[in-house]
Amino acid sequence: MFELRRLRLLHELAQRGTLAAVAEALSYSPSTISQQLAQLERDAGVPLLVPEGRRVRLTEHGAALAAHAARALEADEQIRAELEALQPGIAPVRVAVLQTAARTVMPAALTLLADRAPLLRVELAEVPPEEGLFELAARGFDLAIAEQYPGLTREHRSGLERRTLGTDPIRIATAATGSGGGGGGAGADRGGALELAALADRPWVMEPRGTAAREWAVQQCRAAGFEPDVRFELADLAAHVQLIAAGHAVGLLPDLLWAGRRPQADGIALTDLPGSPVSEIFTAERRAATPRPGIRLVREAIADAFVRPATLNA
Structure with a gap:
């Protein structure tokens, strides 16, 4: 046996x-x-x-x-x-979450769960979507929150089921005028006339090589006619914000990063990209684990907590 x-x-x-x-x-x-x-x-x-x-x-x-x-x-x-x-809550629910959702979605989801299922133990780890989906398939996690960029498709692993939460716009991020650090005038407010090609000679901050975010950002620059000078390679989006606000770099940042606050408060000006692209935010779970009540409760709380900011500059 x-x-x-x-x-x-x-x-x-x-x-x-x-x-x-x-x-x-x-x-x-x-x-x-x-x-x-x-x-x-x-x-x-x-x-x-x-x-x-x-x-x-x-x-x-x-x-x-x-x-x-x-x-x-x-x-x-x-x-x-x-x-x-037969006995909900006997096993913890392990969630792999991308950075923006860890900052904005999960705190609200955990608040909902504290009321709906106070005895349910939720374990959270911030991991890149690529790693999170792999570990989900390998049973390292029970649920994952990941993203898919327009024009880039993630590997569909057998046995996983995806559910769309919503979309997350991605915009050009530059230092807001008057924020200091030099180069503050290079940006424009959301809806301004800044073109991506105008940033061809600027230093860029991007996520590490091998991530979908990095590949997509580089492709946007190439489509605009230039190869980006990526001087800063960082997984922490908060560090992106600080470098950009100080005028040391420019980048492409998702709106979900600003949920609950205005980017200007962090010294950031946002400009729409051509076509106003959005990433798709989704949850994934193993089909074999779908009947687990704990996973269902966490997934529903995440869906209820996911709110795309209606406006960023109000």
Whole structure:
């Protein structure tokens, strides 16, 4: 009889590619992972792994058993969902959230949950959407809040279900006139006449390479006829705001960042991009976990808390 815990290790290896990555994700030592997979191989009676340099790869038998492991884990999750339906709140809900939603949506959602389900434990981690969706599929999280930029499609992982929350406009951000730091006059208020091409010779701040936000921002600059001089590469959007307000950089920022306050108060002027592009903000969950009442309650609270600012300059 196969042990589900060992099947999960094989599934994780198929997802992550290396024993070290599996060990880090599950907080085990690599030697422990190796020992458990060796026992699984003995249980199966066929080779599951073969060495490949310093790594290992799945054999044909290993890949077949990993596929069965994924289905076994889904069945386990469905059973747990049915049990939780009989006693809601017995398991925490782990949420992966992108930075803007962590700042604006989740505090309001947690306030709603404190009233609707006071015994429900919600665990929150701010991670990039790329990582959050991967970890959701790998069962590191139960729910994820992510974004999709216009013209860029994210990988659709099997077993995940997406639900749209709303849209988030993205605008050119420059230092507001008179905010200091030099270069304050380079911007224009929302709806002004500033063109993206006018910022071709300015330093830019963008999110790290490999993120959808970075790829989309670079494509906007290229479409305007120039390659951006990205001098500042930062994941923290609050740091973007500070650099831009001080006149050291320009950038592209989402409206959700300003929910509840005016960008001018932070020394930022916003200008619409051509076509007024918006990103789609969505939640994702594993279909096998959808029956869990805790996940449903958190998803509904997030949807109720998501409000796009009606105006930024009022």
